[in-house]
Amino acid sequence: MITKPGLLAQTARIPERNAIVWRGAIVFKLIGLAAAIAATFVFSGYHLFQLTMVIIYAIAILGLNIVTGYSGQISLGHGAFYAIGAYVSAILMTQYNLPYWATLPAAALVCAIVGFAIGLPALRLGGLYLALTTFALAITLPQILKYRAFEDWTGGVQGIVLAKPDAPFGLPLSADQWLYLFSLAVGVVAFVLARNLLAGRIGRAMRAVRDHPIAAEAMGVHLALLKTKTFAVSALFTGVAGALGAIAVQYVAPDSFSVFLSIVLFVGLVVGGVASVAGAVFGAAFVVYMPNVAEKISKAAPDAIYGIILIAILFFAPSGVAGALARIAERVRGKDRFKDGIPLQGGTR
Amino acid sequence: MLTSAAEPMPPLLEARGLKAAYGPSTVLHGIDFAIDEGEVCCLLGANGAGKTTTLRAICGMVRTEGEIRFCGERIDGRATEDIVRRRIAHVPDGRGTFMELTVEENLRLGAYLRPTAEIPAALAEVYEYFPKLRQRLRQQAGTLSGGEQQMLAIARALLLKPRLLLLDEPSFGLAPIVVEEVFALLERIKQDQRLSIFLVEQNANLALALSDRAYLLETGRVVMEGTASELAKNEAIRRAYLGF
Amino acid sequence: MSGVLHQVLSGLATGSIYASLALALVMIYKTTHHVNFAQGEMATFSTFIAWSLIEAGFSYWVAFLLAVAVSFVIGLAIQALLMRRLANAHVLSAVGVFIGLLLIFNSISGWIFGYTVKAFPSPFESGNEKPVLGGYLSAHELGASLVTLAVLLAVYAFFRFTTLGLAMRAVAFNPQSSRLVGIRVDRMLALGWGLAAALGAIAGIMIAPIVFLDPNMMAGILLYAFAGALLGGIDNAAGAVAGGFAVGVIEALGGAYVVGTELKLTIALLSIVAVLIFKPNGVFGRHVVSRV
Numbered sequence: 001m002i003t004k005p006g007l008l009a010q011t012a013r014i015p016e017r018n019a020i021v022w023r024g025a026i027v028f029k030l031i032g033l034a035a036a037i038a039a040t041f042v043f044s045g046y047h048l049f050q051l052t053m054v055i056i057y058a059i060a061i062l063g064l065n066i067v068t069g070y071s072g073q074i075s076l077g078h079g080a081f082y083a084i085g086a087y088v089s090a091i092l093m094t095q096y097n098l099p100y101w102a103t104l105p106a107a108a109l110v111c112a113i114v115g116f117a118i119g120l121p122a123l124r125l126g127g128l129y130l131a132l133t134t135f136a137l138a139i140t141l142p143q144i145l146k147y148r149a150f151e152d153w154t155g156g157v158q159g160i161v162l163a164k165p166d167a168p169f170g171l172p173l174s175a176d177q178w179l180y181l182f183s184l185a186v187g188v189v190a191f192v193l194a195r196n197l198l199a200g201r202i203g204r205a206m207r208a209v210r211d212h213p214i215a216a217e218a219m220g221v222h223l224a225l226l227k228t229k230t231f232a233v234s235a236l237f238t239g240v241a242g243a244l245g246a247i248a249v250q251y252v253a254p255d256s257f258s259v260f261l262s263i264v265l266f267v268g269l270v271v272g273g274v275a276s277v278a279g280a281v282f283g284a285a286f287v288v289y290m291p292n293v294a295e296k297i298s299k300a301a302p303d304a305i306y307g308i309i310l311i312a313i314l315f316f317a318p319s320g321v322a323g324a325l326a327r328i329a330e331r332v333r334g335k336d337r338f339k340d341g342i343p344l345q346g347g348t349r
Numbered sequence: 350m351l352t353s354a355a356e357p358m359p360p361l362l363e364a365r366g367l368k369a370a371y372g373p374s375t376v377l378h379g380i381d382f383a384i385d386e387g388e389v390c391c392l393l394g395a396n397g398a399g400k401t402t403t404l405r406a407i408c409g410m411v412r413t414e415g416e417i418r419f420c421g422e423r424i425d426g427r428a429t430e431d432i433v434r435r436r437i438a439h440v441p442d443g444r445g446t447f448m449e450l451t452v453e454e455n456l457r458l459g460a461y462l463r464p465t466a467e468i469p470a471a472l473a474e475v476y477e478y479f480p481k482l483r484q485r486l487r488q489q490a491g492t493l494s495g496g497e498q499q500m501l502a503i504a505r506a507l508l509l510k511p512r513l514l515l516l517d518e519p520s521f522g523l524a525p526i527v528v529e530e531v532f533a534l535l536e537r538i539k540q541d542q543r544l545s546i547f548l549v550e551q552n553a554n555l556a557l558a559l560s561d562r563a564y565l566l567e568t569g570r571v572v573m574e575g576t577a578s579e580l581a582k583n584e585a586i587r588r589a590y591l592g593f
Numbered sequence: 594m595s596g597v598l599h600q601v602l603s604g605l606a607t608g609s610i611y612a613s614l615a616l617a618l619v620m621i622y623k624t625t626h627h628v629n630f631a632q633g634e635m636a637t638f639s640t641f642i643a644w645s646l647i648e649a650g651f652s653y654w655v656a657f658l659l660a661v662a663v664s665f666v667i668g669l670a671i672q673a674l675l676m677r678r679l680a681n682a683h684v685l686s687a688v689g690v691f692i693g694l695l696l697i698f699n700s701i702s703g704w705i706f707g708y709t710v711k712a713f714p715s716p717f718e719s720g721n722e723k724p725v726l727g728g729y730l731s732a733h734e735l736g737a738s739l740v741t742l743a744v745l746l747a748v749y750a751f752f753r754f755t756t757l758g759l760a761m762r763a764v765a766f767n768p769q770s771s772r773l774v775g776i777r778v779d780r781m782l783a784l785g786w787g788l789a790a791a792l793g794a795i796a797g798i799m800i801a802p803i804v805f806l807d808p809n810m811m812a813g814i815l816l817y818a819f820a821g822a823l824l825g826g827i828d829n830a831a832g833a834v835a836g837g838f839a840v841g842v843i844e845a846l847g848g849a850y851v852v853g854t855e856l857k858l859t860i861a862l863l864s865i866v867a868v869l870i871f872k873p874n875g876v877f878g879r880h881v882v883s884r885v
Contacts, residue, residue, distance in 0.1 A: 074688050076630070121869040128628050129873075131688055132819055133865055135630060139812050140862040147855055259812060263692055270689050304704070307696030311675070314689045408773065429772035438773075445770040447763055457756065458763050462775040505774065 036184055040177050049248070050288055052180045055187040056244045057284035061268045062194055062277065063237030069274040070198055071230045072210035073123065077134025079261030080141045081111045081235040083252075085242025087145065090160040090252045091153050100165045100247050104186065104240050111239025112232045119231035124224045130231070138262040145254035159253025162246060183244050190237060195277055197233070206230055238265070260303075267310050359421040361386045361545050362407065362437075362513055366415035367425075369399070369406045376402045378569040379415060384513065384547050389539055391548040391556040391577070393586075394566035400549040401442050403566070404515045407547075408432050408439045419513070434462060438511035442518055444502040448491030452482055452501060455490050459505030467510075475504045478534060496527035500534070507538070514546045520555065528555065535559055557581045599729050600845040606734035607803065608841020609741035614796040614818035615825065615833040616748065617789035622827050623765040624785045625676065627687045631694035632793050633815030637808060638698045639664040639794030640801050641706045644713060653716040661794045668790025672783040702808040713801035737799040744795055745834060748788070752830075761785055813858050817844060820864040826875025836875065840864060 039051055064078045085107035092098040092106055122133040144150070146157050154160070164175045171178065197203055205226055208216040217223050246252045264287050272283025290309075291302060360383035369377040376399045384390045394400050406413045409429045417425040424432050433439070447455050456475065460468045476483045479500045485493065490501060499519055506514055519535070520528040532555050538544055539559065550556035557563060557577045565573040565586065573580065580586050614632065621629045629635075643660035647653060671694065679687050717736030752758035763771045764781040771778055800814055821840040825832025840861070847860040868875065 068685065072685075074685055076688070076692065118866075121866055125869060125873050128684065128688070129869060131630075132628060132823070133869065136816050136819060136862045136865050139816050140858040143856060143858045263696065266689070266692060267696075270685075274685065303700035304697045307693040307700065310696070311690050311693035314686045314693070315678070410769070410772075430775055430777050433773055433775040441770070441773065445767070445773055447766050447770060449766045450759075450763065454759055454763075457759060458771075458774045458776075461756065461760060509774070 033188070037181070040173075040180055044174075044176065048176050048180050052176075052183050052248050053245070054281070054284045054288045055180075055183045056241050056248060057265070057268060057287050058241075058281045059187055059190045059244065060238045060241035060265055061272060061283045061287075062190060062280040063234045063239075063241065064265050064269045065234075065272075065274065065277070065280050066194065066198070066237065067231050067234035068269060069276065069279075070203065070206045070210060071227055073227060073231065074128070074131040075134040075231070075234070075262075076131050076266060077118075077136070077138035077141075077259075077262050078235070078238045078265045079257055079259065079263075080134070080137045081115060081238040082242035082245065082261060082265070083141055083145070083257035084114055085111050085239030086246035086252045086257070087154060087160075087242075088239070089243035089246045090162055093162055093247075094160055095153060101182070103247075104243050107239045107243035108236045111242075112236040115232040115235025115239075116228055118235075119228040120224075123227040123231060134262070135259070138259040142254040142258055145257070154254075155252075157254060159251060159256075162250045162252075164250050165247065179248055183248065186240065186244060190240065191277065191280075194237070198277065202226075264306075267306055270310055270313055358386075359418065360384060361388075361420060362547065363418045364407070364415065365418075367403070367406060367417060368414040369402050369411045371402075371411065376411075376569050377406065377413075380566070380569070380571045382564050382571065382574070384545060387543040387545055388562060389544075389546040389548065389560045391550055391560040391563045392566055393550065393553050393556060393563055393580075395589075396551075397568075398566040399569040400566055401517055404439060404441070404517050404547070404549055407515060408437065433509070436462075436509055436512045437515065438506035438509040438513070439515040440502045440506045440517060440519065442521065444498050446490045446498055446502050446505070448489070450490060451486065452488055452490055452493070453486040455501055455505055456482070456486075456508060459508030462509060471508055471510065475507055478507070478538065479504050495523050496530065499523060499527075499531055503531075503534070512545065514544055516546060516548045516550075518549055518551060520550060520552045528552065532559060553586070595729075596849070597846070600849045601842055602729045603734060604842035604845030605838055606730060606738040606841070607800070607844070608821075608838035609738040609745075610796045610800045610837075611814065611817040611821045611841050612834040612837025613741050613745060613792050614814060615821035615837040616745065616830055617792040617796070618818055618822045619825075619827060619830050619833040620785050620789045620792075622822075623830070624761075624782055625680075625687075627676075627679075627684075627691070628819075628827075629789070630688065630691040630815075631698060632789070632818070633811030634695045634698035634702070634808075635664070635667065635790055636793035636797035636814075637806075637811045638702050639667075639790070640713070640797035640806055640810065641702050641808075643794070643798050644711065644801070644806055645706065647714060653714065657716075657798055660798065661791045664790040664794035665787040668787035669783045671790075672779075672786035676782070676786065677779055699808050706808070708808060711806040713798075713806045715802040718802075733802050737802075741795065741799055744792070748792070757784075813861070816858060816861040816865075817841070820861045820868070822875075823865055823868045824872075824875055829875060832875055 040048070043051060060078065060082050063081070064075060067073050067075050088107040088110045089100070089103035092103040093100055098106075118133060118137060119130065122130040145154050147154075148156065150156075165179065165182075166175050168178075173181070198206070205216065208219070209223060209226060213223060249256075268283030268287040269280075270283075271286045272281065273279030290306070293305075363383040365381050366379045367377055367381070368375065368379050380399075380403070382390075382392075382403075392400050392403060402411060405411045407417060407424075409424070409427050409432050413425055415425065416423060419432075419435055419437065424435065439445075447458065450458070456472060457468075460471055463471055481497060482501060482504055485497070490498065493501060503516070503519070506516075516535075519531050523531065535546070536559055539546065546559075548556055548560060557580060560577040563575065563577050563580045564571050565580065573583070573586070575583075614636065618629060618632055621627060621632075639660050642663055643656045646656035646659055651659070675690055675694075679690060682690075715733040715736070717732045752762055760771065760776045761781045761784060763774070764776060764778050765785075768778050771781070796814070796818075797811060801810065804810055804814070817840050818837065821837035822833040823836070824839055825834065825836030827833070843864060844857055844860050848854045848857045852859060
């Protein structure tokens with residue numbers, strides 16, 4: 001399911017290696033995809049649901065990664081976009097009887113617009129302002145979702161219950177299996193889109209903004225607009241994940257989308273590896289499976305385990321799981337060290 | 350100048366094989382120098398020769414290798430605060446005044462390490478050298494003129510009651526007439542207090558006039574040393590640094 | 594009209610609490626250029642310490658002082674153990690560590706003290722007093738704002754008139770020069786953290802009787818403090834205090850006459866966004882060159 005991180009950047013840098021690396025990447029990807037599809041029939045029930053959630057969180061973290069990893073801005077409120085996506089999907093399905101798949105583009109659009117609106121004032125300023133604003137959004141959103149005037153749509157505190165979609169075209173699949181495959185398909189599309197985006201001209205401009213903002217501006221990159229667009233795209237990905245999440249969980253309610261959802265996504269991002277597309281998958285797996293582990297370590301304070309892991313990773317392995325794997329891979333191949341992550345230490349002074 | 354034949358007094362400050370680097374680029378390639386008690390010594394050299402770095406190295410503000418001894422004790426590798434606590438005062442490049450704070454607050458900070466009882470007398474002494482500062486006590490340091498800021502920086506350093514004063518380009522960015530004023534003051538302080546000074550300066554004429562001894566630094570190496578008058582007479586120095 | 598006056602006074606009372614939390618945020622921001630996202634959870638934890646001391650039979654003010662002292666030490670420890678190493682860190686690492694601290698404090702509060710909502714005693718009321726100031730404020734509101742005001746004045750005096758306070762300000766402006774006059778910069782930063790944690794503790798203890806105590810108590814309060822700090826200018830201590838009061842009044846009036854109490858947090862969010870759009874350096878803030 002996972003290809004080597006940083007691969008695309010290398011193929012761009014070293015054309016003569018292109019063919020070999022590219023073929024290797026394709027093989028890796030195909031094996032990964034085959035394994036992911038095979039999982040449909042290997043796992044069932046709760047385990048399959050968990051895998052579905054891994055895919056969904058991977059898409060959400062991928063969205064966060066686009067803004068934090070590639071444009072260097074920090075969002076502590078991506079849970080809000082996840083929530084908005086989920087609610088758009090749920091409302092369209094229950095109030096307007098739209099089929100579940102048709103709600104995804106709508107969720108994407110709404111989240112992109114909200115992302116643009118939130119990003120515009122905050123991103124003009126840079127630094128910590130986006131983190132502050134998004135954090136505020138994440139804390140505020142549950143209260144807005146509970147607001148009585150919106151109750152006809154949002155279901156207020158009660159939330160909205162959804163029906164699980166069945167497999168179409170009479171396919172011999174259970175609803176769980178279909179949901180998993182559907183999420184997988186959306187996930188593959190999302191990752192391909194993200195890769196193309198990040199490898200292309202826009203991605204280069206984004207990295208330039210992250211690493212050398214003043215030079216980038218001098219070269220004609222419109223900083224604030226590019227950052228805001230990036231943020232909107234990032235919100236879009238996470239919104240789609242939210243919509244998928246609503247369908248998978250079959251339930252949306254304000255209290256499922258507290259600020260802790262945003263924090264969990266942020267933790268997933270850091271654990272998986274900032275600025276690594278594949279890292280989103282590691283991060284998602286961490287987010288889904290970690291609660292079980294954390295509760296085994298400490299029944300009393302499982303969230304504290306998250307906090308400790310987060311701090312430990314920032315101190316000792318700032319490029320996350322993906323970065324660690326990439327470093328190992330690079331060492332095996334005897335090449336340069338992984339360079340795409342954001343370093344823990346900034347300037348010397 | 351030995352005080353006794355058996356025990357030569359160690360120099361006030363002595364560096365041996367001093368190297369310094371910013372990240373990968375080495376700035377000082379192992380230099381030696383020494384300053385005796387009561388001596389004014391200057392470090393001459395072109396831009397980028399490593400003069401400022403030498404002063405920063407003494408104060409533990411850059412990574413160094415080699416030995417630095419103050420009064421015979423190793424001070425290299427120590428924290429800046431600890432070195433300052435041995436009463437080495439440093440007027441850094443850019444003067445290092447607290448722009449946002451008032452003149453009075455800057456002076457109070459200069460006397461940070463002095464016992465409270467000594468402070469009024471110390472301030473009075475400083476006001477004698479720098480009467481202008483006294484009139485501007487409530488003014489933000491950032492609003493002072495360049496010359497006044499330099500005076501404030503020197504005053505702040507003197508309040509430490511230093512055993513060694515490190516001065517980094519006191520003439521920098523000042524009008525010639527102000528530079529003369531600053532150097533006249535330094536001359537007065539030197540005469541009054543027998544203060545040991547290590548001076549880094551682009552203006553070799555003024556620096557040599559104030560100094561007893563001098564070192565010439567080129568791309569991180571000491572290429573010449575001697576008494577100030579020797580260096581002032583040296584043909585190469587005259588052509589390259591004195592301009593006549 | 595008296596309704597408006599009531600809301601304004603009550604807003605100023607809660608505003609005093611936002612102001613002290615905003616001041617705590619600004620103190621950390623000025624010295625380190627980091628925003629402490631864990632400030633709220635740290636304050637909640639401190640409030641729980643006070644609560645358990647009161648439960649254990651300590652008198653209110655003894656518990657208050659002990660909790661503030663413990664918080665001060667916790668602040669020192671955080672600087673010494675974590676933040677010192679993050680002095681030159683990328684902003685992402687710093688934010689990550691703050692989020693980690695937020696999780697740890699939130700989780701430990703819930704673990705030790707439980708997740709049930711608890712009533713917190715007020716030293717200014719025993720249950721049956723009439724409102725004071727002609728009915729415009731509850732006794733607790735008045736008492737809490739007096740305590741907070743006293744604390745704010747004490748903090749001002751400390752920074753303005755003592756050598757230690759001066760040294761801390763010097764470190765915030767210019768750490769390099771501070772070292773050159775012999776100030777131990779790390780100690781001053783630790784002291785700043787300690788003071789910020791103590792201020793947070795006072796804010797938590799004073800607000801707890803109004804909002805009730807649970808592990809998530811301060812999340813919303815922190816939002817108002819953010820809004821206040823941004824409104825006043827994130828690098829301006831006096832501005833942040835004024836901003837805290839202003840946000841308190843805006844919240845009270847907005848809650849009463851515009852959006853209703855159910856959407857009060859939205860007022861904080863909108864204040865933040867509005868400040869960023871119209872007055873990005875805050876009303877009292879200096880012009881700040883964009884930190885890209």
